[in-house]
Amino acid sequence: MGLHQVTRLYWYIVTPGCPSETGEFTEGAHQSPPAEGSCSLIRLQTPGFSLQTSGPKPYSASMMIEVLTDPKTWLFALFSALANLSLILASFGFTNLQTTLLSCVPGVIAILTILTAVRLAIRRPNSRAYVGAMAFIPALLGILLVNLLPWSDRVGLLVGLFLVSAAAPAFVLSLLWLNTVTAGHTKRVVTSAIMLSSYCIGNAAGPFMWKSQYKPRYHVPWAVIGACYIICPILLLVIRVFLARENRIRDTEPLDDSEEEYVIERITEDGKHVEVKVEKGFLDLTDRQNRDFRYVL
Numbered sequence: 001m002g003l004h005q006v007t008r009l010y011w012y013i014v015t016p017g018c019p020s021e022t023g024e025f026t027e028g029a030h031q032s033p034p035a036e037g038s039c040s041l042i043r044l045q046t047p048g049f050s051l052q053t054s055g056p057k058p059y060s061a062s063m064m065i066e067v068l069t070d071p072k073t074w075l076f077a078l079f080s081a082l083a084n085l086s087l088i089l090a091s092f093g094f095t096n097l098q099t100t101l102l103s104c105v106p107g108v109i110a111i112l113t114i115l116t117a118v119r120l121a122i123r124r125p126n127s128r129a130y131v132g133a134m135a136f137i138p139a140l141l142g143i144l145l146v147n148l149l150p151w152s153d154r155v156g157l158l159v160g161l162f163l164v165s166a167a168a169p170a171f172v173l174s175l176l177w178l179n180t181v182t183a184g185h186t187k188r189v190v191t192s193a194i195m196l197s198s199y200c201i202g203n204a205a206g207p208f209m210w211k212s213q214y215k216p217r218y219h220v221p222w223a224v225i226g227a228c229y230i231i232c233p234i235l236l237l238v239i240r241v242f243l244a245r246e247n248r249i250r251d252t253e254p255l256d257d258s259e260e261e262y263v264i265e266r267i268t269e270d271g272k273h274v275e276v277k278v279e280k281g282f283l284d285l286t287d288r289q290n291r292d293f294r295y296v297l
Contacts, residue, residue, distance in 0.1 A: 086206030117169030133233035184286035
């Protein structure tokens with residue numbers, strides 16, 4: 001825990017809040033060629049992103065309301081809770097030490113499957129929902145093995161349990177996906193908080209299912225987890241359909257060809273507040289407010 005806190009403090013100090021704050025970049029829009037910081041922002045300015053260009057943003061009540069009324073917020077939150085119901089290895093009759101040692105194996109499997117899933121999502125554009133949904137297939141197979149194999153087949157039961165951990169990439173991809181389909185500083189922060197709170201609710205609720213009355217096979221808790229693992233890929237696909245529909249609606253809207261000027265306030269090295277003209281994509285707009293925003297699928 002101490003090493004984790006030291007590492008977090010290090011990255012908090014050395015990592016800039018956004019590309020425009022990177023000290024290694026030159027500044028000044030008047031330079032020719034353009035400043036490196038500005039170029040880096042332009043490279044990031046794609047239809048799927050909204051950029052933060054100047055330090056912390058103030059709290060926005062309107063964005064907070066938008067978070068609470070946005071359907072995808074609660075679809076992601078429900079997915080986060082259902083995908084993270086905790087498992088108990090000791091239900092197979094292992095001691096605390098054996099349980100601790102065996103818990104390392106699902107961790108390794110989770111790391112390998114996460115790396116594989118992320119690479120697939122990168123190689124196949126707009127495939128986050130599909131890759132996340134496929135991660136539940138081996139997990140469901142593992143649940144079937146745990147429930148249907150004879151109690152004496154400990155190796156088979158362990159294999160089934162380890163397969164359940166293959167569902168880990170789905171949650172990781174959902175976190176990445178949520179970040180790319182949410183714009184606006186306040187909205188992004190609050191949405192992430194709801195997502196992680198749901199994750200904690202799932203982990204906290206999980207142990208209450210493993211009651212002694214369900215020993216030794218714990219069929220009822222496994223049935224609940226199996227039902228959740230059926231609902232989760234459906235939720236991912238529903239989110240994808242919802243976002244794809246929104247993209248199609250925006251594609252049919254007339255383009256905004258107005259030459260309206262947008263201005264943001266920046267603080268120079270000597271502490272002065274100056275107004276800088278920017279393009280629309282550099283404003284602190286939510287994904288709903290910015291109709292040029294396109295959702296990554």
